[in-house]
Amino acid sequence: MQDFFIPSSLIIQEKCCLNDFEALHTQLIAGETSCEKITQAYLRRIEQKKNLHAFLHVFADEAAERARTVDRKLADGTAGPLAGMVIAVKDVICMKGHPVTCGSRMLENFISPYDATVIQRLDAADAVVIGKTNMDEFAMGSSTENSAFGVTLNPMDESRVPGGSSGGSAVAVAASMATTALGSDTGGSIRQPAALCGVVGLKPTYGRVSRYGLVAFASSFDQIGSFGSTVRDVAYVLQTIAGHDPCDSTSADLSVPDYLKALTGDVKGLRVGIPTEYFTSALEAEISGPIMQKVDLLKRHGASIKEISLPHSEYTIATYYILSTAEASSNLARYDGARYGRRAPGVKDLLEMYTQSRSEGFGNEVKRRIMLGTYVLSAGYYEAYYRKGQKVRRLIKQDFDRAFQEVDCLITPTSPTSAFKIG
Amino acid sequence: MKFSEAYEPVIGLEVHAQLLTESKAFCGCTTKFGNEPNTNVCPICLGMPGVLPVLNKNVVEFVIRMGLATNCRIAPRSIFARKNYFYPDLPKGYQISQYEEPICTGGYVEIDLEDGTRKKIGLTRIHMEEDAGKSIHDQDAQTLMDINRCGGPLIEIVSEPDVRSPREAYLYLYKIRQIVTYLGICDGNMEEGSLRCDANVSVRKKGETSFGTKTEVKNMNSFRNVERAIEFEMNRQLRMLEDGEAVVQETLLWDADKNAAYPMRSKEEAHDYRYFPDPDLVPVLVDEPWIERVKSNLPEHPTTRRDRFISEYSLPWYDANILCEERGIADFFEAEISHLHKDDGAKQKEKIKLVANWVMTSVLRELGQRKIRIEDFSLPTGRLASMIELQVDGTISSRISKELWDEMLESNEDPKVIIEKKGLAQVSDEGAIEKIVNEVLEKNKLQVEKFLSGSERVFGFFVGEVMKATKGKANPTLVNSILKRRLSETVLSK
Numbered sequence: 052m053q054d055f056f057i058p059s060s061l062i063i064q065e066k067c068c069l070n071d072f073e074a075l076h077t078q079l080i081a082g083e084t085s086c087e088k089i090t091q092a093y094l095r096r097i098e099q100k101k102n103l104h105a106f107l108h109v110f111a112d113e114a115a116e117r118a119r120t121v122d123r124k125l126a127d128g129t130a131g132p133l134a135g136m137v138i139a140v141k142d143v144i145c146m147k148g149h150p151v152t153c154g155s156r157m158l159e160n161f162i163s164p165y166d167a168t169v170i171q172r173l174d175a176a177d178a179v180v181i182g183k184t185n186m187d188e189f190a191m192g193s194s195t196e197n198s199a200f201g202v203t204l205n206p207m208d209e210s211r212v213p214g215g216s217s218g219g220s221a222v223a224v225a226a227s228m229a230t231t232a233l234g235s236d237t238g239g240s241i242r243q244p245a246a247l248c249g250v251v252g253l254k255p256t257y258g259r260v261s262r263y264g265l266v267a268f269a270s271s272f273d274q275i276g277s278f279g280s281t282v283r284d285v286a287y288v289l290q291t292i293a294g295h296d297p298c299d300s301t302s303a304d305l306s307v308p309d310y311l312k313a314l315t316g317d318v319k320g321l322r323v324g325i326p327t328e329y330f331t332s333a334l335e336a337e338i339s340g341p342i343m344q345k346v347d348l349l350k351r352h353g354a355s356i357k358e359i360s361l362p363h364s365e366y367t368i369a370t371y372y373i374l375s376t377a378e379a380s381s382n383l384a385r386y387d388g389a390r391y392g393r394r395a396p397g398v399k400d401l402l403e404m405y406t407q408s409r410s411e412g413f414g415n416e417v418k419r420r421i422m423l424g425t426y427v428l429s430a431g432y433y434e435a436y437y438r439k440g441q442k443v444r445r446l447i448k449q450d451f452d453r454a455f456q457e458v459d460c461l462i463t464p465t466s467p468t469s470a471f472k473i474g
Numbered sequence: 475m476k477f478s479e480a481y482e483p484v485i486g487l488e489v490h491a492q493l494l495t496e497s498k499a500f501c502g503c504t505t506k507f508g509n510e511p512n513t514n515v516c517p518i519c520l521g522m523p524g525v526l527p528v529l530n531k532n533v534v535e536f537v538i539r540m541g542l543a544t545n546c547r548i549a550p551r552s553i554f555a556r557k558n559y560f561y562p563d564l565p566k567g568y569q570i571s572q573y574e575e576p577i578c579t580g581g582y583v584e585i586d587l588e589d590g591t592r593k594k595i596g597l598t599r600i601h602m603e604e605d606a607g608k609s610i611h612d613q614d615a616q617t618l619m620d621i622n623r624c625g626g627p628l629i630e631i632v633s634e635p636d637v638r639s640p641r642e643a644y645l646y647l648y649k650i651r652q653i654v655t656y657l658g659i660c661d662g663n664m665e666e667g668s669l670r671c672d673a674n675v676s677v678r679k680k681g682e683t684s685f686g687t688k689t690e691v692k693n694m695n696s697f698r699n700v701e702r703a704i705e706f707e708m709n710r711q712l713r714m715l716e717d718g719e720a721v722v723q724e725t726l727l728w729d730a731d732k733n734a735a736y737p738m739r740s741k742e743e744a745h746d747y748r749y750f751p752d753p754d755l756v757p758v759l760v761d762e763p764w765i766e767r768v769k770s771n772l773p774e775h776p777t778t779r780r781d782r783f784i785s786e787y788s789l790p791w792y793d794a795n796i797l798c799e800e801r802g803i804a805d806f807f808e809a810e811i812s813h814l815h816k817d818d819g820a821k822q823k824e825k826i827k828l829v830a831n832w833v834m835t836s837v838l839r840e841l842g843q844r845k846i847r848i849e850d851f852s853l854p855t856g857r858l859a860s861m862i863e864l865q866v867d868g869t870i871s872s873r874i875s876k877e878l879w880d881e882m883l884e885s886n887e888d889p890k891v892i893i894e895k896k897g898l899a900q901v902s903d904e905g906a907i908e909k910i911v912n913e914v915l916e917k918n919k920l921q922v923e924k925f926l927s928g929s930e931r932v933f934g935f936f937v938g939e940v941m942k943a944t945k946g947k948a949n950p951t952l953v954n955s956i957l958k959r960r961l962s963e964t965v966l967s968k
Contacts, residue, residue, distance in 0.1 A: 145524045158523065165517045167524060266523040271753035299526050300756050378753055381556050384567020385521045389619070401617075405560055428558070428748035437750060 072136050072230045072284045079125065079135040086125065086135055089230075090118035090179055093137045097182070097228045103204045105213075105222040107142050108150055109182035117179045124177060131177030133291055138173060139229035141220045142183040143190055144275065145264040146170050153266050154188040154198035154216075157386045157393050157412030167264020168299065169233060169275050169292040176291045181229050184219025188414045189383065190235055190268040192216050193243055194471075197416045202473055205248060211470040214244030217278070221248040224278040231288050232278040237268050238371050239465070241276045246465035252278050253285045258303035260289075261296030267382040269375035270301075286310040319353030324458030328364035338464050346462060357458055361450040366443050373427050373440035380424030386412060477716045481677045483708040484685055485637035486598075489650050490628050491660040492605065492668040493536045499604045499627035500527030500570060507666070511620035519625035521565030526754050529554075533627045534758055536659040537577055537602050538768045540629060543653050543775060544597055546581030548765050554602075554752040559745050562619055563607035571630075572601035573749040577758060583653065584777060585645040586795075595646050596634030602758075603628050629659075635674065635685065640704040647671055647700055652776045656801040664696050671700050675707045677715065686711070687721040691735050694728045703728040707735055779804055787811070787826045796834050802848035807833050813859035821866070828862045836879055857882055861889045869893065871900045873946050902949040904956065907940070910948070911956050914939045915964070926965060933957065 070078075078084045094111050114137070124130040140146065143153045145163035147170075152158045166174070173180065187197035195203040195218025203218045205211040206226040213222045217234030221244035224232050234241040236254035245252020254276045265275050277288035290311065295304040325346065330339060350356050388394035388408030395407030413421070427436035454461065498505055501518035518525045541548050555573035578600035584592045607624035611617050631650060637643050651669055654660035661668045676688035691707050694700045706728075711721050726735035774782070776798050783794035783804075798804045810829050817825065837858075841848060861882065865875045870893060881892045893899050901907060914936055915922055925932040940953050 145522075151523060153523070161523070163524070164522060165525075263526050264524045267754075269753075298528060300528050301526075301754065377750060381558050381568050381748070381750070384558060384560065385523070385565060387560060387562075387567060389562045390520065390565060391522070401562065425748065428750055430746045430748075433748075433750075 071281045072133075072279070072287055073281075075230065076135045086118040086121040086179065087115060089135055090114050090137050090181065093181055093227075093229055096226070100206070100226050100228060103206055103209070103222050103226055104201055105184055105203055105219045105226065105228055106139070106182045107152060107154075107185050107200055107219070110149070110180065114179050114181045121177045121179060131175060133173065133176035133178035133287065136176075136178040136230045136287070137181050138178045138288070139182055139184050139220055139223035139232040140170070140180055141186050141217050141232070141234045143186060143235055143266045143268075144169060144183075144233055145266070146180065146183075149183065151183070151266060152200070153190070154186040154200060155412065155414070155417070156199045157409075159199070159393065161392050163264075165264065167275075168261035168296045170264065172292050173233075173288075178291070184217070184223055184232060186219055187216035187240075188417050189266070189379070190216040190237055190240055190273075191379070191416050191420055193239065194473075195219060195244070196473065197414060199414055204473070205470050207249060208470065210472055212247065212473050214247030214466070214470065216240040216244075217252075218244045218248075220278050221245055221250055221252065224248070224250045224280055227280075230279070231284050233275060233288070233292075234278055235265055235268075235273055235275050237272045237274075237375060241278065242465045245278055247470040250278050250280055251282050251285050252276065253289065255289060255293065256303075258301055259293050261292075261294075261299040261302045263296055263298040263302075267378075269378040270382060271378060272371075272375055283311060283314055286314055318349055321349070321354040321460070322458040323349055323354050323356050324359040324454055324461045325356060326361045326364070326454070326461055326463060327358055328361050329463040334464060334467060337469060338467065342462065342464060359454045359457060359461075361447075361454060363443065363447045363450050367447060370440050370443045370447065372423065373436050374444060376420045376424030377428050377437050377440075378424065380421045380428065383413075383417070383421055388412075478709075478712045480679055481712055481715070482638055482680050483640075483704070483711075484635045484676045484678060484688075485639075485643050485704060486635040486674040486688075487631075487633045487637060487643060487646060488672045488674070489631040489633075489647065490670040491540075491631065491650075491654050491662075493533060493627040493629060493659050494661060495530055495532040495536065495627050497530055498625040499530050499533050499602070500625055503625065505626050509622060511618075511622060514622040515624070519565070520621060521567075527570060527752075529755060529758065530627060533602055534577070534760065535768060536627070536657075537600060537629050538760065538765060539657045539659055539772060540631070540654065541578035541581065541600055542765070542769055542772060543657055544578075544581040544583050544600070544631075546578035546597060546600060548760055549575060549577050549579065550760055551575070552577040552601075552758045552760075554755045554758070555749045556752045557603075558748040561606070561609075562617065563609045563621075563624065565607070565621065565624060569604060569606065570752055570755070571603035571749075574751075576601035577760070583646065583649050585642065585649050586777075587645070588641070590791075593636075593642070595636045595642075598632045598634050600629055600631045603630060635676075640701045640708065643673060643704050644697055644701040647697055651697075652799065656773055656776050658773075658801075667695065670695070673700065673704050673707075675704055675711070676721070677708060677711045687723050689721065689723060690725045692725060692727055692738075695730070699728060699730050702730075702733065703735055706733070710735070773801060776801070776804075787830070788823050789827070789830055793827075793830045793834065796838075797830060800848065803833065803838070806837070806848050806851070809855045810859040810862075813856035815863060825862050825866055828865065829858060832858055832862070832879075840883065852886060853883060854886060857886075857889060864889055864893070868902060868949065869899055871946065871948070871950055873941070873950070874898050874900065877946070898947060900949050901944055901947045902952060904952060907944075907948050907952050908956050908960070910940055910943050911936075911953070911960050914943065915960060922961075922964065925961060933961075936961075 075089055097109055121130055121134050125134055145151050145167045147166045151163045185195055185198050185203045187195055188199055192215045194212040195215040203213050203222050205213040206222055217240050220232035220234040223229045225248035241252040241254050254274055257274050260275045262273055277285050279285040293307045296302045346356055386392050388404050393408050393412040395411050398404040398407050498519055501516050503514045503516050503519055538548055553575045554570050556568040557571045558568040560567055576599045581597040582594045584594055587593055605623050605626035605628050607619055607621040609617050637646055651662040655662040671694055673691045674688045676686040678686045691703050694703045714721055725738045727738055728735045780794045780798040783789050797807050814825050861878055864870050865872055878889055878892060878898060921932045921935055936957050937953055940948055
């Protein structure tokens with residue numbers, strides 16, 4: 052069933068030097084390899100594919116050391132469920148003692164004093180973090196071209212973008228530089244690069260995964276998720292990172308189901324919805340054709356297919372831009388040069404410290420969104436934009452609530468196009 | 475009629491109270507006051523990238539207490555909002571506060587006016603928010619930041635514009651302080667900033683129902699300053715109107731040294747706070763059982779308690795008011811009362827009044843001298859009561875009780891033990907006293923002559939001498955009567 056979720060428009064051109072996690076884990080348990088060997092192989096691969104610029108920081112020595120620890124635990128029989136998984140982390144998730152640049156000059160030299168909850172959970176499960184990946188600045192963008200540290204290339208075609216904002220993480224998995232990778236998705240930042248790089252990407256439901264330690268872009272949309280070469284690998288990661296976190300009030304206090312057990316491949320009786328608004332004539336045949344082939348496949352295996360309507364779809368993007376930028380304008384206010392991050396040198400007063408530090412530290416896309424967000428929250432515009440946006444958001448949510456009374460899942464295109472050219 | 479007499483001030487007050495929770499509003503850092511700068515901090519209150527706030531439940535508990543004690547409606551659902559502005563003491567670039575949908579709305583407090591009547595001051599709302607840090611501007615024109623206070627829990631109590639004089643503002647603030655300290659949610663210390671007050675002031679012609687242009691006065695860090703600053707601002711506005719000028723809406727800072735308020739630079743007040751619901755926090759849900767639980771644990775309201783002191787203990791309003799000013803004092807008083815032996819009405823009343831007098835004078839003086847709170851007063855419970863019993867049953871004179879009191883404070887010992895040890899018991903043996911009286915009269919023949927020739931003042935001298943001779947232990951009533959008798963006998967014998 053896993054191949055249903057890999058867009059067939061993208062054919063993985065490179066023969067993976069490394070297997071998926073389950074295969075690695077099996078070899079590891081059988082003693083055919085070691086966590087250190089696996090880690091070293093990925094490190095070599097990262098070195099080989101340096102030109103893709105997927106990583107901003109590679110923790111070569113630390114990862115090898117961690118891998119040796121995991122090997123000792125494997126020998127003791129005390130290793131965690133993710134022993135053998137080598138994972139790349141988007142540079143927007145905090146790891147104690149490590150940089151977290153968010154792809155921004157603003158945080159170029161910033162070292163996080165604490166671990167994100169997902170990092171603590173991955174550590175506890177004995178995954179090895181190999182490095183941190185490139186991204187659009189503060190997760191704003193869909194091409195990874197908005198990184199202050201240079202663009203990341205799509206491994207399928209190096210003249211094309213990998214998508215974004217979690218482009219580095221998608222490429223790390225697509226080019227076998229890590230078993231899996233963490234990304235963050237606010238308005239498509241995992242799903243779209245996964246689609247453009249031909250890997251599996253999952254944005255979990257909001258509240259499923261703790262956001263503690265994820266540098267905020269738009270708090271009511273942000274969610275950490277993962278990339279993998281198979282659905283099962285993504286499920287392994289989710290199994291580890293999902294669940295309530297007392298440090299995140301918005302994380303859902305609901306039990307976590309056994310995702311791997313649920314992946315039976317049996318789709319008999321599954322009610323699949325096709326939202327008509329997502330399949331307009333404007334959608335390229337290159338995208339819609341393969342999706343429909345997969346819909347047919349599901350049907351042949353016993354799923355029922357139903358066309359449904361999400362009538363407020365046309366307002367989604369406008370609503371998203373109003374609400375996400377409003378939240379971003381507030382979330383990014385802390386980067387003021389006062390306590391950490393970039394502070395412009397030689398300023399004469401407080402106001403100049405703010406304006407200069409922020410002018411130098413932020414790129415254009417971030418500035419545009421801060422301005423837009425500030426505007427929609429301003430006195431006199433709040434009602435017309437922010438509050439209206441919230442109301443429309445509720446209507447959009449109700450569309451989905453209604454749809455999920457009729458169907459179990461929806462199939463939609465992730466991106467209207469395949470990977471576009473850089474520039 | 476003077477111009478100002480045709481006008482009245484319209485005043486609304488915003489009071490911030492620092493809550494006495496152990497930890498901050500949205501992180502686990504301690505709220506302890508006076509630690510080294512920037513030691514009560516963590517990534518959350520420092521506003522590090524990626525951190526999230528988690529609401530301290532005790533903050534909600536405390537604000538519910540305040541809401542119930544001030545007759546507010548407690549919202550079953552309230553939400554936090556972000557108040558956005560840039561300032562170095564605000565690490566996140568926004569303050570977590572409540573804006574639309576605060577937790578408490580529509581209450582009131584009753585203040586006691588000096589003419590003995592009571593007046594209700596309406597409360598618009600009470601909401602929860604977090605404190606900012608402190609900027610310290612040093613002499614080298616540098617600004618230093620102390621983030622210790624940042625993220626500390628506050629409630630803001632916003633009154634309706636019901637206050638009509640600077641004195642009423644003072645009395646309102648006094649009542650708020652009394653309530654928060656009674657509830658144990660704030661220490662009420664204005665000088666240290668645990669209680670802060672801003673005032674919105676306008677004036678209008680008496681009889682008008684619409685409001686004049688208001689100004690906001692900030693930076694008043696004592697009760698007296700609040701009264702003075704409002705007085706100043708009210709008069710300033712009246713002068714402007716008298717001169718035909720219009721009041722400009724602005725924010726003024728009170729300068730206590732200069733006894734005047736000055737406008738803030740307009741740049742500092744030109745804020746558009748861009749409030750919006752904080753997406754990092756979930757709505758605060760307060761159900762009926764929670765409210766009931768808080769309600770059943772509320773201490774007696776200070777006003778109710780004062781009224782009870784008047785009716786139950788037959789105390790004058792003045793005494794009851796002083797005793798109930800602070801919960802700890804009232805508790806101390808009632809604890810002592812409970813240690814008194816049960817006597818009949820008049821005697822019991824006398825003893826209670828004596829306890830009240832001791833608390834209002836000696837206890838309060840002692841606390842003031844030692845600069846301590848009643849909670850830190852070490853005298854064991856019941857000591858004062860047993861001293862009063864000893865005084866009323868005549869074991870000791872009222873004069874000796876003062877000495878006994880000092881001994882008790884010194885040693886913390888039982889008054890009976892002290893009396894025993896120091897021999898302080900009153901001498902009521904008539905024969906013994908008469909003997910001393912005779913000795914005194916014998917030794918002071920000159921004064922006796924004076925007395926006999928009509929100088930009644932000398933009587934006091936004799937009493938003093940007798941007391942001196944008995945180290946104050948002689949029963950004064952007996953001394954008086956025996957002296958009188960002996961002196962009249964002397965007259966007769968002449």
